[in-house]
Amino acid sequence: MARVEPSDAGFTVHTADGQRFFARWLLNCAGAWAAGLAAQVGEPVPLVAGHPAMLVTEPLPLFMTASTGVEGGGIYARQVARGNCVLGGGQGFALGESTARAGQLAVLDILRNACELYPALAGAQAIRTWSGTEGYLPDREPVLGPSATTPGLLHGFGFAGAGFQIGPAAGEALAECILLGEPRHSLKAFSIERFRTSTRSNAPCA
Numbered sequence: 001m002a003r004v005e006p007s008d009a010g011f012t013v014h015t016a017d018g019q020r021f022f023a024r025w026l027l028n029c030a031g032a033w034a035a036g037l038a039a040q041v042g043e044p045v046p047l048v049a050g051h052p053a054m055l056v057t058e059p060l061p062l063f064m065t066a067s068t069g070v071e072g073g074g075i076y077a078r079q080v081a082r083g084n085c086v087l088g089g090g091q092g093f094a095l096g097e098s099t100a101r102a103g104q105l106a107v108l109d110i111l112r113n114a115c116e117l118y119p120a121l122a123g124a125q126a127i128r129t130w131s132g133t134e135g136y137l138p139d140r141e142p143v144l145g146p147s148a149t150t151p152g153l154l155h156g157f158g159f160a161g162a163g164f165q166i167g168p169a170a171g172e173a174l175a176e177c178i179l180l181g182e183p184r185h186s187l188k189a190f191s192i193e194r195f196r197t198s199t200r201s202n203a204p205c206a
């Protein structure tokens, strides 16, 4: 999507390769890149991109049956049935607008912290590292629900490190907004309005 033209009937979306689509409803689910469209409709948000660092070890004897993590402590781990441990913690770095690497410092931190927390990992080899790009809002909660300036536009972004867990429920809530006219559970706490500033234009975009 390169450009959006809202009208009374809906939205015309122009793509970078010259195609054009029309829809009555538009969902802004562009992850770490969602602030651009929000700003276009007069709803700027302080969304920043983050790049969690991850690694996976060689297969090890099973020692962990639950997905575990230290609240606020920047380390989490789970072991898959084959024995590999998937470990995460800290931040990597961006290579470009949509690619990222875990980075040596973050990987070393993960290994050091993980060995302290899970002694069974002592001497384990990391066989792969990776990262990615996700969007964070200052309160670490997503923006979810209708735009306050543009009827027919719904926002669903800023899931930070929890998008796999809450994505299905978030999708259901947005579907209810469209199909039922409102969600079964209030989305007020996640409204984009919480980032409204006094200087923000509240006029629907042309």
Ligand SMILES: Cc1cc2nc3c(=O)[nH]c(=O)nc-3n(C[C@H](O)[C@H](O)[C@H](O)COP(=O)(O)OP(=O)(O)OC[C@H]3O[C@@H](n4cnc5c(N)ncnc54)[C@H](O)[C@@H]3O)c2cc1C
Binding pocket: 001, 002, 029, 030, 031, 032, 033, 034, 051, 052, 053, 054, 130, 131, 132, 133, 134, 156, 157, 158, 159, 160, 161, 162, 163, 164, 165, 166, 167
């Ligand atoms: C390394 C890593 C590990 C993670 N681990 C976990 C985990 O264990 N558990 C968990 O719950 N979450 C985890 N997350 C977080 C999870 O990946 C995100 O919260 C989730 O992907 C957010 O989903 P989304 O659909 O909002 O955004 P995204 O998955 O980022 O999808 C947004 C999409 O919009 C597209 N897009 C952007 N701009 C445009 C445009 N202008 N036009 C068209 N398309 C556009 C992007 O290309 C992208 O495909 C992890 C994230 C990373 C990076």
